[in-house]
Amino acid sequence: MAEITDPLTVMIVDDDELIRRVVTIYFGHRGYRVISAVTGQECLEKIALDEPDAVLLDVTMPGLDGWEVCRRIRGFSTVPVIMLTARAQESDRDLGLAVGADAYITKPVSLKELEAKVRAIVQHPPSAGSTDTFQI
């Protein structure tokens, strides 16, 4: 049985208020702690402060777009980043992987799937060598 020692923190970065709200409510119901950021700048500031276990990052944002934010995150953290976007071009997928994102999902995405993805990535973070948590 997998045990989660303390609740996982998930950060949602999206300029659309409704998206932020629905993610907060849904993940909240599942025992996650949800931090939200409206802009890329806010996201970078809050990562340092709150140290989330995963970041859900929207690509199209005013100011710093998702790519740039991801790149900067990778500058100082190995936190798993899942990119969310309404765009579906092949080149974007490659770009996502190039800037160091761990997953790239196109909207509309099922919240259930999103949560499963988060859980999978947190339990088996690809960027980290070994973790304290283990599965049985």
Added chain:
Amino acid sequence: MNLPAFISLGGILCYGGLMALVLRRGFRETGTVHRFFLLYLVFMTLWQCSALMVSLARDVQTALVWYVVMSAVVLGQFLAYSMFLRAFFSIHDHRLLPWIGLLLWVVSSLLVLLYRQYFILGVYWNERTDFYLPVFGPMTSLVAIPNYAFLVYAIYLLYQGYRRAGSALERIRIRYLFLGLAVVLGGTLANFVPLLKAYPVDLVANIVNAFLIAYAIFRFQLLDISVVIRKGLLYSIPTMAIGVAYFLALSFAYNWLHLTLGYQFFLLSVVLAIVTALAAQPFRDTLQGWLDRLFFREKYDSSLMLQRLSRTSATLLDIHKLTDMILDDIARTLHISAGAFYIKHEGSGQFALRAQRGLDGVAGIERRLRDDHPVAVWLRTYQTTLTRQQVDTSPGLVGLWARERKSLQLIGAELVVPLLARDYLTGILILGRKLSDLPYALDEQRTLMTLANQTAVAVENARLFSEMAAEKERTAAIVEHSFAGIVLLDSELRIVSLNPAAETIIGRDPEIVLGTPLRDVLGPGIVNGKSSLRKAVSTGERVAPREETLVVGDRRRDVLLGVTPLRDGYLLSLADVTQLKEVERLKSDIVANVSHEFRTPLAIIKAYTELLMEDDQGGDAASRQEYLAIIDAETNRLAAMVGQLLDLARLEADRGVIAMAPLGLGETVDEVAKLLQPQADARNIAVDICVPRDLPAVSANKELLTTLVRNLLDNAVKFSREGGKVEVVASRERDAIVLHVVDQGIGISEEDLPHLFEKFHRGSTAKEAGIRGTGLGLVLTKQAVEAHGGMIRVESKRGHGTRITVTLPLHDGTGTVSLDG
């Protein structure tokens, strides 16, 4: 041996020779005409033999005997001749006539033989010529009558034959016979002239006649005898004139100067001869030339024509003018009624009719002769002129189709002349009948061949030139009108030429660009690194068209560039794809944008729906209602987006013509205001409408105008704060209606103002206020305003409100407004 003996011997040999000629194919192979000629020759030989014997006779008795024999033979002379003529003309009527003649001859011969004393009274020795001459009695004349009757008959036959002659050639033949007969008569008459009596003139005359007959019946093509005689006579005139002058000079010297005959006379003669010869030479030439011009018009003209055409044909390069000129000159000089000139056309490999004369209105003449036309093949093989007789009889031309033969007949082809340039058949000249209806004499044919050979090279040059010029024109037209740009470079990569399409792409004046290296015009990038041009230069192979960007000054153009190496340079083909790429970019942009924009509301709808479907959400009815409201709102937003995009697309498509009608702005405003009343009331917003009743109508489309006004009013209400006021004011200004929609709501930030009319742009103030729009409203409004030929202006201050001003033109009486761009 005396003179007559000599001549008789010679005569016998001649006749013998002629007989051998006649019998060369054996007696069985000989035709009827030739057989009768043979008979005549036998006759003449007998006569000649007896004449020989007479001249050799040394005593009276022998002479007498042989004279008797000779006379007997002579009496049948014209009978034999007449029989020959009957065979010659194929005359079969009056069959009895020859038999009667034969009978008469036999009778008269017997009479002479038996009763010699009445006919030949005696012989006497002639000192001068050294043989015995006869003395004829009066009875001789009597017995000679049948002979002379047959002479008359012969003349009659000849005359009839001449009149009935089918062709000019036959007539010439008959002329020879006439000439022969005339010579014989002359010779016979000489016997009655005392001076000439002694000389064997008649023998010679008969030999000449025999030869003339032989020539007439053995040769197919004959020299025109009349021309020969004319020439002969007239060429001898100067000579005779000189002789006469010489003689007169001598007489003068003799009579007036009383010179005695002696060596001085001899000397004087020689001197005079030399002087006359020298002095008269130029006179002779001039006289000859004058005579030529006068009497031999045709021949003289022919030579002139030859010179003329040889000289001028070399200077003409236009094939039509050249062939016209040649045919025209030939036709006029040789008096030809019709002619056709065919020239080889390289492209089709056929001979095309390039010039014609006297054939207007004649249908059915072939405009083209194929390369393997039997006549063309024949001309190539034999490389000489072709006559109509040969066309009819030559085995090589049996293969002529009926239509081809007919074509030749329509032209009335009498002579076909090949134009051969270095053994290459470059043209076929078909000449019709001469106006005089005479056949083409051999020397005329030779003249034409010479002319053909001399002008063949000129014709060949003109032909090639014309074809090259046509080819060049064709190519130039293709290059000129090609919508792909074509640039020619020399081996140094300098611009040699460029077509209009290339000029447009490069965007520089051709005068400036010609002769400059390509990299000076399009930048070094065109020949560097991986450019197509560099590849072509280094590999020497064609490079298929590739997308490249050309930089000319400050213009960038996307082109498809292909390079082909030429023998002495390079060929660049350019196709401007800038616009295509633009459109591509735009399309992918739109697709990306639109899909992106649509996906957001979809994502929200899905997410909240998922939320609602949870069993253990721990939420209450109020939350549920909220979620449903959100879903509903987003669905509406999505629907609105779709609707607006469609409207925009339709506006774009209908850009050509939108139906306009005079509309009252006030009515539309009132309608819209009513629609939006509930929204306004819900937030306590007052809508003030100030549109005068007498406002003139605008030229507008009802649907578009409604959409326009609705968008403006909707925005104003949406962005107003609770309890705020919206004003709608309309007035007339000169020839337009001005509409103001003013609100005192949240306003638009300065950064957003330039992007207001961009698709899907949402202002920051709206976002902050939580107002979720489609981002398409203002775009649609602007398009609608411009569709009416109007203008839209936005003034706003963040936090204070917005004023939108729309200007619409007045209705001016026309039903539709055509809009382009």
